[in-house]
Amino acid sequence: MSATVPTRPAESIVARARGVRSVVGRMVSHAKKAPGSAPGTLFHTGRRKMEQVRLRLIDYDVDRIEELTLSTIEESFSYAEGPRISWVNIDGLHEVDIVQAVGERFGVHALALEDVLSTTQRPKVEEFDDHFLVILTMLSFDEATESVVSEQLSLIVGQRHLFSFQERPGDVFEGVRERLRHGKGRLRTRGTDYLAYTLIDAIVDSYFRILETIGDRIEALEDTVLDDPSMEVMKRIHGLKREMLILRRAVWPLRETLGQLYRGELPQITDETRVFLRDVYDHSVQVIDTVETLREVLSGAMDLYLSGVSNRMNEVMKVLTIIATIFIPLSFFAGLYGMNFEYMPELGVRWAYPALLTFMAIIGGGMLWQFRRKGWL
Amino acid sequence: MSATVPTRPAESIVARARGVRSVVGRMVSHAKKAPGSAPGTLFHTGRRKMEQVRLRLIDYDVDRIEELTLSTIEESFSYAEGPRISWVNIDGLHEVDIVQAVGERFGVHALALEDVLSTTQRPKVEEFDDHFLVILTMLSFDEATESVVSEQLSLIVGQRHLFSFQERPGDVFEGVRERLRHGKGRLRTRGTDYLAYTLIDAIVDSYFRILETIGDRIEALEDTVLDDPSMEVMKRIHGLKREMLILRRAVWPLRETLGQLYRGELPQITDETRVFLRDVYDHSVQVIDTVETLREVLSGAMDLYLSGVSNRMNEVMKVLTIIATIFIPLSFFAGLYGMNFEYMPELGVRWAYPALLTFMAIIGGGMLWQFRRKGWL
Amino acid sequence: MSATVPTRPAESIVARARGVRSVVGRMVSHAKKAPGSAPGTLFHTGRRKMEQVRLRLIDYDVDRIEELTLSTIEESFSYAEGPRISWVNIDGLHEVDIVQAVGERFGVHALALEDVLSTTQRPKVEEFDDHFLVILTMLSFDEATESVVSEQLSLIVGQRHLFSFQERPGDVFEGVRERLRHGKGRLRTRGTDYLAYTLIDAIVDSYFRILETIGDRIEALEDTVLDDPSMEVMKRIHGLKREMLILRRAVWPLRETLGQLYRGELPQITDETRVFLRDVYDHSVQVIDTVETLREVLSGAMDLYLSGVSNRMNEVMKVLTIIATIFIPLSFFAGLYGMNFEYMPELGVRWAYPALLTFMAIIGGGMLWQFRRKGWL
């Protein structure tokens, strides 16, 4: 294995195998609902990923900004209904009451709340009386297991407040928070639609970074495939192909969703923000292009692998054939004069032995020359 | 075979082979009709799957609920036309009279009744004067034969009654019945359109469970394929691929059907229920996504299998080549000094034998070193 | 070859090869027209398939029905213009005058008549002043040559008469004639549009039977492929794939044609009949589904064949490797002590021979143990 491919300890491969097991798991979580249970009944379908739900509030206008950590969701409501813009970020979905409280307060449909909690939704946008819900997938790439980890992000966007729900702490929004704090750019002067755009933009930007990481892996694999087409390489190609399926499933509906947003089907989004959404939309198209290209590159890598393998086989066969073809006839002649017949006149001839050796050398040399002529050597 | 793959007794494989034989059978049942027989002539095209048709009635409104087992379909009509909502479930289609009686009573078109009885219809929705007919496919996964078993469910939905026709007893509606009995959720307060939605939702939910089961099987197979790419594994991959064709054929038209339902082409469906149907529609899209992803994963598994096989072949060839390449030349030299020429001066030399042995050891060792250098060992 | 695959005599394979030769022939017959000849010049492009054109008339209304065999097409015209419905069936297209006479009498466009005679048209529907023309493909499956035989059926449908043109006697309409004779169902009470529907329905129904036959063949082939992946099986898979291309070409435009008919683009078709056409349309979609599924199953069968072949190769190689790997080293040792050096001290040792035999047994046994450990035995 060449130096360009990061070596991976055996356990990480096992871990990847485990990661891989959840291909369907990462796509559907419905099975965990009791069949036939009432639609709109809220419960969280993902794995509980943290101990304690964390509520963070950023309340701002052009002039001032306030950051708080809340202990109950109800505390946020007075801010949310205040004159400034409030961004409430909820890390952790297992306390269903919080989602329900937000839903009841702002008239969000029970099914939409169910979607927030059911963490394997396709990206989508839905409109309510004066709110809209955007569901997105945050992705990250786990280097050790070479697998894509996805986390659902739901945004409930009202006139002057935005609730964002994540499955666990840790996100790609630190840059956005920094910009809010320092009042850089136009972020502090705009409404919640622009804030929502900024968050979406941060997510789509993060996809590019994942694609670059995967792209680097693929290219390292391609180099390896040429040097050493081992089964291990094949497994990794196969694994990455599978991860691309997960990625692909996230980005195709994303484009649709962003298309709906920028084409102005929602009255809450201003024309100004629409121009920016058009820009993220373009980026999402670029992400799709890249995903599809990488898929084709991976298919190409598999072809390389297969021709590498058959090339090796060819080489092995050539070695065997050369050796066998030279020595099997020679052994025959040696065997011939090892026979014990009483009347074998050659045996008594003085120069017979050197003559036979010469003959053998000529045969062997002739064969070698043939092989060289055929390009086998 | 690794422990993760459930072992299957030989007879189940035969059973699967039999199940497999019906790929076309599971898609069309038309051939059983006499060619040229009059359209709209009612007879049941499926296999008779039970002795006795079973009729169950649930009659409810917000305040009370009644459950009955009926002996004739006519008994249900007074309920069906009463003020409360009646759900009549018919298990078994071979008594054509029952279907005909319902059709005549509520003005359902003869062709629609034919579709109810012809049990390999594509999912579809059709509207009549004040009824609509929904045809769906209930699926289950037979673990022993690794095959998808499908059963047609037809719903005839009127203003205050819903008739559901199944081919045999056993369905995914127990949860719905429980919710009706206990009056949980909004089910008891809504009309037949919501009841129909609830039944459809239960079916689509059950698809997710089947996909999870198949997904687990596929992932177990993938592990096996890496360890032991036997023909048996190949056959199972092939079998699952075939089952995915059956599944796929059920879910693509389902999406269309649900699209028609939620887009509000039917006046019987209220706007409120439409929102819920939109949700099932989204789920059906997710099912399609998953089916297509699993198909790609299966193709990948087949690629893994093929490269596993050629890898094994390579290994076999290497062993043969190493052994033959080392010993065939050595045998030649042994044979050389086994010749019976009278004048072979080496034979009389005292140190010739140890010298030859040393020479042979060097040759053999040199070859081994070569093989190690080439990475064959 | 297992018992489930019907054995086929050698000559039928030759026959199939001949049948196969006409893949393009079965798709186009244009080449037989002199290049640049005037469009609308009528001549028959198919092979003459019978001696004598046969004209059969069925003239009916609700009350009575008359069946006649006519000697000239002109005899039919008085019936055709009479008050009852006349169905004139023409078996054989080589007497161009007959087609021309019908065309002139009922104002059918010369190009449409050319289409009737040119027997490799795609299914289509065309409208004229008060007639419409439907072109369909009747298919049958020749069991001996495993090939799909197609025959063009053209219907010229007027207000109270329907002319059907076939290339040769024998069709799938016996059931329809029976229903006409016995006055069963609604057929006698309806117009020519319903009669046309009935004929189309009979054809589409017959497709299902062909698909079932082919499906059975494919499944028998799949079983065989697993037991005995011979070249003969491969040829049959390939042959069936080719037949599926022919089938596919017939059914895709059929759907389009039926779609045009049921969507009500023709004023001659009543709303009542439209419902029935919708039903045939659904069936044609089912036919397409099945054709596409069978194509995928065939591709799967080819994959099975290829992995069966490489599996066999693997097995062959293993046998060779095991034998060679055990005996080549042993032969070397035997050769070693067959050398004639004067000073080989071992040769004189009393227990050397049994010791060597033991050593050889250990070597051989060790190798066998190795192979078993690798799972090669």
Next chain:
Amino acid sequence: MSATVPTRPAESIVARARGVRSVVGRMVSHAKKAPGSAPGTLFHTGRRKMEQVRLRLIDYDVDRIEELTLSTIEESFSYAEGPRISWVNIDGLHEVDIVQAVGERFGVHALALEDVLSTTQRPKVEEFDDHFLVILTMLSFDEATESVVSEQLSLIVGQRHLFSFQERPGDVFEGVRERLRHGKGRLRTRGTDYLAYTLIDAIVDSYFRILETIGDRIEALEDTVLDDPSMEVMKRIHGLKREMLILRRAVWPLRETLGQLYRGELPQITDETRVFLRDVYDHSVQVIDTVETLREVLSGAMDLYLSGVSNRMNEVMKVLTIIATIFIPLSFFAGLYGMNFEYMPELGVRWAYPALLTFMAIIGGGMLWQFRRKGWL
């Protein structure tokens, strides 16, 4: 090689290889223009294919017809503007002045003239004030090199004149000229739109003949592939696949073009002619169907080739394995008793030699029996 495949001299293969080299050349000729040269600058991009441009005029109405060979294009203009219909056919495009003169006289856009001269255009139709331009591809099949030769045909159609531009003499219009001369059919009584239709129809008809020729080649190849899967056959399959790409590229845009023509987007085309154009359109769809089918048949032939090759390999391996597996163990035993140990009691036993021979026969026979049982013999 079976008798059904025409043998081809070695040079024709070289010629084909040269023909093949122009795949891109046959698709684009733009590179020959100096980059950045002014658009609308007229020069001919094809190879000069003849010495002298040839101008032929046919001037006709219902009553009389005149055929002339002109020496300058200007001579044609008085005819073109006369009351009768004039068809001016120009063989050879390298005299740019001729094209320019026509363009200027009848107000054809400079870009359209550029398209006439740039001989690798996609089929298209363009409209000008009172003219329209149709660009088509005439194809022929060069039997010797098995390659499709394409030639661009441009029609400039005015009210009472039609200019047709070809790259070289020789076309598929002789039949049209005959019909004009003899006044058969409706050709003499119609306008230039019908003449244009007639020319297009002649071209599309010629496609069918090419497809039949290629179809026959493919089917002969398929037979050969089964008997003798040599590399030469593979090359020819590959070559035909490439030619299908050329064909495909010509026919897909043709359909579009004909669709535009018959759907009546051009006022110069009468409704009567439109019906005929609809007919050619249908034929072009049939051509596409056939091209796509042949492409699939070729893919199938390649699969057949590959399985033929691996089948042969299998057979070769079986022969090797049978021989080696029988004789290598036997040789070992012979070697064993060729050893020179002093104390080998068997050697002195009288019946040892025949016993060993019997033992060897049993071993050998047993192996043969094994191979027969496995179906290897």
Next chain:
Amino acid sequence: MSATVPTRPAESIVARARGVRSVVGRMVSHAKKAPGSAPGTLFHTGRRKMEQVRLRLIDYDVDRIEELTLSTIEESFSYAEGPRISWVNIDGLHEVDIVQAVGERFGVHALALEDVLSTTQRPKVEEFDDHFLVILTMLSFDEATESVVSEQLSLIVGQRHLFSFQERPGDVFEGVRERLRHGKGRLRTRGTDYLAYTLIDAIVDSYFRILETIGDRIEALEDTVLDDPSMEVMKRIHGLKREMLILRRAVWPLRETLGQLYRGELPQITDETRVFLRDVYDHSVQVIDTVETLREVLSGAMDLYLSGVSNRMNEVMKVLTIIATIFIPLSFFAGLYGMNFEYMPELGVRWAYPALLTFMAIIGGGMLWQFRRKGWL
């Protein structure tokens, strides 16, 4: 390797490998932006490709033309707002101020400016108050590394000025400049829309030249593949396939962009120019056709490679089999008479030795005859 394939020094392959590494890099450059940084913040994402930004101005009308090299962008503004048409070409994007200055002066949206600087955009067109922005990809083919090099070109087009931004000096516009200088054609008499068209046309024309170069490479590779299917050829095929992905990604959105331009969605484009844009649009469709065809030709080349490899393997196996099958049995017989049994009556027979030799010759000859009959020789 045949003479038609240019030999490439080993280092160029390494270079290509490096080029190849940037497949994703050539598609996205977003990752270089700090995640979450404000949209519309301008910085250049490409590699800095030159020391000094170069500003060139061409200011012209029908009567006169002036060419200048500017030192600051502000100098150009007075020209740009003057009565004549000004084309300002900026080579180098790393001085962000220049782009910003143009943007502010002419009211170009910040996001559009970001797109100008972010050099991996998909081709697109965007409209502003009285300007429009066109983003295109200039491609060139690096012969040494066999890779496609892409450079982004952005055009900001106003009423009487056009700003073109390139990443580095060197472009395909020299011909356009020449035509401007010499006042040839209609270029000097038209507006900026026509100038923009001319630049786009020059770019699309250059694509054809790249495709021809790649096409030649592919065809040379195809010849090589047949003679010598080495791993090196495979790698080059794979490399070209990858380059086609890059090309493809550039040309598909180009067609869309040109479609938007010619369909007249921008008021700044006159109807006259629209006709010309329609022409470039047609060329872009031709480029796509060619790219797709080349992709299929490359797939075909890979198939050729694979069958070439398996053909070689077959040949190698045949040689081995022939030699082994002839000599292994012969060796056995030689070994047989090398045994040391005391009672082997044949050994004492005088003619036994010549008889055995004759027998061996017959066996060997018979085998050779068999092989010839099977076509292995």
